[in-house]
Amino acid sequence: MHNQAARTILRVAVDTPLRRLFDYLAPAGVARSTLVPGKRVRVPFGRRRTTGLLMELTAASKVLPHKLKAALELVDSEPVFDTALLGFLEWAAEYYHHPIGEVVSAALPLALRLGRPLEAVEETWQLTLAGQQSHGAPFGTRAPRQRALLDQLAHGPLGSQLAAAGPRWRNTLRELLRKGWVESVEARREHAEPKLWAARPGPVLTDAQAQVVVAVLRAGERFGAWLLDGVTGSGKTEVYLRVVTEVLARGRQALVLVPEIGLTPQLVQRFAERFDAPLAVLHSSLSEGERLAAWRRARQGEAAIVIGTRSAIFTPLARPGVIIVDEEHDSSYKQQEGFRYSARDLAVMRARRQDLPVILGSATPSLESLQNARERRYTRHVLPERPGEARHPRMILVDLRQYAAESGLAGPVLLGIARHLESGGQVLIYLNRRGYAPTLFCPGCGWIAPCQQCDARLTVHLRSQRLRCHHCGADQPMPLGCSRCGHEIKPVGQGTERVEDLLRDRFPQLPLVRLDRDSVRRKGEMQALLARVTTGEARILVGTQMLAKGHHFPDVTLVVIVNADQGLFSADFRASERLAQTIVQVAGRAGRASRPGEVLIQTAFPQHPLLVSLLEKGYEGFAAAALEERAAAHWPPFSRLALLRADAREAQAAMLFLEAASSVAQPVPGSVRILGPVFASMARRAGRHHAQLLIESDARTVLQRFLTDWMPAVEALRGTHGLHWSLDVDPQELM
Numbered sequence: 001m002h003n004q005a006a007r008t009i010l011r012v013a014v015d016t017p018l019r020r021l022f023d024y025l026a027p028a029g030v031a032r033s034t035l036v037p038g039k040r041v042r043v044p045f046g047r048r049r050t051t052g053l054l055m056e057l058t059a060a061s062k063v064l065p066h067k068l069k070a071a072l073e074l075v076d077s078e079p080v081f082d083t084a085l086l087g088f089l090e091w092a093a094e095y096y097h098h099p100i101g102e103v104v105s106a107a108l109p110l111a112l113r114l115g116r117p118l119e120a121v122e123e124t125w126q127l128t129l130a131g132q133q134s135h136g137a138p139f140g141t142r143a144p145r146q147r148a149l150l151d152q153l154a155h156g157p158l159g160s161q162l163a164a165a166g167p168r169w170r171n172t173l174r175e176l177l178r179k180g181w182v183e184s185v186e187a188r189r190e191h192a193e194p195k196l197w198a199a200r201p202g203p204v205l206t207d208a209q210a211q212v213v214v215a216v217l218r219a220g221e222r223f224g225a226w227l228l229d230g231v232t233g234s235g236k237t238e239v240y241l242r243v244v245t246e247v248l249a250r251g252r253q254a255l256v257l258v259p260e261i262g263l264t265p266q267l268v269q270r271f272a273e274r275f276d277a278p279l280a281v282l283h284s285s286l287s288e289g290e291r292l293a294a295w296r297r298a299r300q301g302e303a304a305i306v307i308g309t310r311s312a313i314f315t316p317l318a319r320p321g322v323i324i325v326d327e328e329h330d331s332s333y334k335q336q337e338g339f340r341y342s343a344r345d346l347a348v349m350r351a352r353r354q355d356l357p358v359i360l361g362s363a364t365p366s367l368e369s370l371q372n373a374r375e376r377r378y379t380r381h382v383l384p385e386r387p388g389e390a391r392h393p394r395m396i397l398v399d400l401r402q403y404a405a406e407s408g409l410a411g412p413v414l415l416g417i418a419r420h421l422e423s424g425g426q427v428l429i430y431l432n433r434r435g436y437a438p439t440l441f442c443p444g445c446g447w448i449a450p451c452q453q454c455d456a457r458l459t460v461h462l463r464s465q466r467l468r469c470h471h472c473g474a475d476q477p478m479p480l481g482c483s484r485c486g487h488e489i490k491p492v493g494q495g496t497e498r499v500e501d502l503l504r505d506r507f508p509q510l511p512l513v514r515l516d517r518d519s520v521r522r523k524g525e526m527q528a529l530l531a532r533v534t535t536g537e538a539r540i541l542v543g544t545q546m547l548a549k550g551h552h553f554p555d556v557t558l559v560v561i562v563n564a565d566q567g568l569f570s571a572d573f574r575a576s577e578r579l580a581q582t583i584v585q586v587a588g589r590a591g592r593a594s595r596p597g598e599v600l601i602q603t604a605f606p607q608h609p610l611l612v613s614l615l616e617k618g619y620e621g622f623a624a625a626a627l628e629e630r631a632a633a634h635w636p637p638f639s640r641l642a643l644l645r646a647d648a649r650e651a652q653a654a655m656l657f658l659e660a661a662s663s664v665a666q667p668v669p670g671s672v673r674i675l676g677p678v679f680a681s682m683a684r685r686a687g688r689h690h691a692q693l694l695i696e697s698d699a700r701t702v703l704q705r706f707l708t709d710w711m712p713a714v715e716a717l718r719g720t721h722g723l724h725w726s727l728d729v730d731p732q733e734l735m
Contacts, residue, residue: 008032009061010071012052014045015105015113019097019715022052023061025070038079038086042072042115051075051115053104055090076118080108084354085316091353092346096729097707098339106339107314111292120296127153128183146176153182197277197304199245202238209235212381213242216357221250221321223352227328227373228361230383231392232588236361237267239383240324241274243359248277248304252321256307257343259330261285262546264307265527267326271305282308282315310335310343313350320356323347328360328369329581334732342730363588364581364619367627371637393559393590393597395615400604407502408494408562413600414506416558421510421539425557425595429499429542430586432566434470434516436462436498437491440478444487449479453687460491461518462498472686494562500542507540515543547586557597559590564603568610571681572734573635576610577626584619634696636730640703643731644693644714646723651679651689653720658693661725664713665706672697672706688724694734 011021024043026035039054049072061068081089089107093100105113112118127150176182205213216226230236244254256271258264261283268281280294280303297303301318308315310333325333325347333344344360351358360369360378373380403410408431409417417427437460440449449458451469458467458474465478482489491498500514513529526546532538536555541547567579583601590597603611613622631638644661646654658677665674673696680690697703711727719725 007059008035009058009068010035010041010054011056011058012041012043012071013055013101013104014043014050014052015101016045017099017102019099019711021055021100023058023063023068025068027071027073030074034074034077036079038081038083040075040080040112040115040118042075044069044072051113052101053080055086055100075115078118080112080118081316085314088346088350088353089314091349092341094708095349095704096339096341097711097727098341102339106311106335106341109292109295110288112295116292118296119300120293128181130180149173149176150181195277195304196251197248197275199241199248199274202241202274205238205242206235206383206385208381208383208385209239209242212239212383215379215381216243216322216359217246219357221252221355222357223355224357225348225351225372225378226357226359227365227369227378227380228359228383229365229370229380230361230363231385232363232585234363234383234385236326236363236383237270240326240359240361241270243322243324243357244271244275244305247321248275250321252319253298253301253303253317254305254322254324255312255315255317255320256305256324257312257326257333257347258307258309259327259332260546261309262526262530264309266530268307271307275305277304278302279304280306280308282306282312284309284311310341313343313346320354323351323356323358325358325360327362329362329364329366331578331732334730336733340726340728340731342732345730364584365623367577367623367630368637370623371627393587393599395587395599395601397606397611397615398600398602399606400602405602407498409499409502409560410602413560413602416598416600417503417540417560418507420558420598421507423557426533426536426538426553426555427540427558427560428547428553428556428586428589429503429540429560429562430544430547431494431496431499431542431562432544432582433459433493433495433563434497434518434544435459435468435495436501437495438493439491440467440489441492442482442485442487442489444482445485447482447484447489449489453684455682455684459495462491471682496542496544499562503540503542510539511537512540512542513538515541515546517544517546545582547589553589555595556589557595559587559597559599561586561599561601564601564611565605568605568608573630573633574732574734580610580614580619580622580626583614634698638698640697640700641731642695642703642707643728643734644695644725645680645690645728646677646692646719646725647685647688647690648720648723649688650720651683651691653723654689654691655679657717657719657723657725658691660717661714662693664717665710667706668702671699671702692734 008026010024010026012024014022035054035057037054037056040051041054042049043052089103090100093103173182212226212228228236228239240256247254256267258267264281264283268279271279278297280297282291282294286294295315298306299316299318306312306315306317325344328344334342348358369378372378398410398412400410403412406414420427439457440460449467451458451472451474453474454469454471456469456471459470461468466475467478468475479489481487496514496516500512504512513532515529533541533553561583564583567575587599590599605611610622613625630636644658646657648654655677662674662677667674675694675696677691677693680692683689695703697706
């Protein structure tokens with residue numbers, strides 16, 4: 001058996017940018033039957049040792065026999081990923097044309113990448129033979145704690161339960177160890193047996209909600225994709241809860257994805273209130289120990305419900321039953337660095353491969369999802385109304401050409417804020433610019449404070465008296481005057497700090513909360529600030545994009561969108577879709593309970609077709625018109641894109657590499673179009689120059705075939721030292 005294993009060749013995924021597997025001989029003394037794909041193996045890699053994942057076994061290798069190294073050891077006794085999930089990772093690597101080793105690495109917690117045990121090992125204690133013999137011996141009145149502990153251990157080994165023995169149990173245990181009456185053993189946690197978890201009753205469903213729940217549950221344990229298109233406040237979460245109730249009643253697990261960490265606590269609270277079932281939470285703010293523990297509980301089946309951000313899509317589940325993607329339109333589901341995957345799209349593919357139902361929910365579905373529904377790939381269900389007495393908010397455009405603005409807020413807006421506060425409502429002010437002002441300007445000579453590392457201006461942070469670049473993180477003190485002419489300099493434009501200062505001056509007696517990346521830096525700060533809003537303690541809420549996503553503020557009666565014009569004239573074809581989604585999502589925070597809501601949208605372009613369409617026809621009307629425009633212009637979802645990006649210290653180096661990449665491409669004329677290369681819209685970021693090459697095709701299969709043929713040639717190109725390149729399939733940002 002061992003000789004046979006010695007001739008077996010392992011194909012291993014190693015965390016490296018190289019797009020291939022690496023061949024190794026089996027570790028010495030390991031039976032072939034234990035060499036199962038999905039297990040981790042420790043291997044020599046160059047001058048170091050690393051942990052890789054066994055992907056397949058083979059009897060032959062292209063590597064010469066004398067150059068083949070042996071793997072050092074098999075790390076796991078069972079596969080980390082089962083066959084279905086391993087195949088899913090391989091598919092993701094192929095679709096996104098990304099190195100399989102980096103894909104596997106993205107799917108594993110850091111502790112497992114470093115070789116930590118797959119399963120939690122609990123230290124347990126049991127009686128030795130001497131301890132068993134001493135258990136029957138008389139103790140008299142001495143050492144009552146030792147007697148009690150021996151009595152407990154006489155019934156079998158104990159681990160964490162020993163804490164119930166009192167605060168001094170370790171001292172008692174140490175004494176029994178000294179006497180040789182107990183010994184320590186390691187016990188691995190077994191996979192949890194299926195448990196049928198019940199749910200507390202929820203509110204009566206509306207007819208529209210009930211139709212969705214019935215449709216999903218009728219499909220049973222088969223693949224189906226449902227697009228849940230529900231206006232804000234229409235009860236999408238209640239639909240999730242009802243579906244999960246049935247999934248748990250079948251002894252299966254639910255995976256729920258959210259786009260942002262900030263949404264996780266609210267959703268966890270909703271699920272915890274409904275179910276006594278154990279939950280696991282996965283997001284980037286967890287410590288490595290917390291992440292590993294949650295991942296293990298999901299894999300072992302202990303956690304009935306797993307809630308997480310985009311990387312949670314790779315979490316192994318012992319008994320998967322449903323996948324839910326909340327706010328499916330959100331661009332946060334697309335990873336923008338390294339392995340550039342879409343968690344939303346991978347959720348659909350994982351559900352298909354594992355024969356699971358998947359629900360994609362949003363008040364503003366992406367145009368791609370709406371088109372998939374039109375083409376019957378997804379089944380669309382609409383929740384058109386808010387349950388109970390809640391009504392849609394009234395939306396009004398405030399023409400900035402007609403009204404003077406003070407620190408960014410027009411006169412009618414300030415009057416509206418005062419009116420709603422006086423009537424006991426809460427007010428939400430949305431401005432997607434943090435800091436005090438986006439520009440520091442000299443009226444004397446026209447100088448504007450630039451970032452030395454980016455093609456961007458420095459943002460004024462007045463309270464800390466700093467200038468900061470929100471692209472590369474550059475930070476410097478605020479100058480006292482213009483460095484060129486000595487003139488007094490002043491901040492121009494509005495950020496959340498400036499709006500906050502104005503409102504504190506206007507309404508000094510009312511508590512105000514500012515929610516942006518500067519005010520929420522430490523763990524727990526966001527939850528604390530949101531709690532002040534939901535309890536009604538804070539009456540005014542000022543914030544950025546963090547406010548646009550799924551929060552429930554029942555007492556907010558007025559929403560103000562300070563600058564609706566940011567996305568009206570962008571070069572990115574998705575900018576109008578994102579702007580429409582943001583306006584509708586932020587507006588949806590108003591009037592969630594019985595009190596009527598109002599939305600004031602400040603704009604210098606009140607006749608713009610996008611704004612007029614949103615107000616007159618709602619998001620559905622906008623989306624229908626936008627899909628017609630996309631079809632005419634041949635943009636996604638009516639074509640497929642990939643973006644080859646390059647960045648280097650020298651601008652010419654990036655362009656030369658992309659020109660070389662274009663020259664080695666061999667597309668079939670008319671099937672694939674290559675556009676560029678061009679510099680990115682912000683060509684210089686963090687001292688590096690960025691350029692890109694756009695690849696477009698009418699069909700996904702044609703584009704995939706071209707990329708498969710092209711990537712080896714691109715990988716073989718020699719770029720200058722320090723040049724980085726990456727491929728982004730289905731890019732969300734054309735920068």
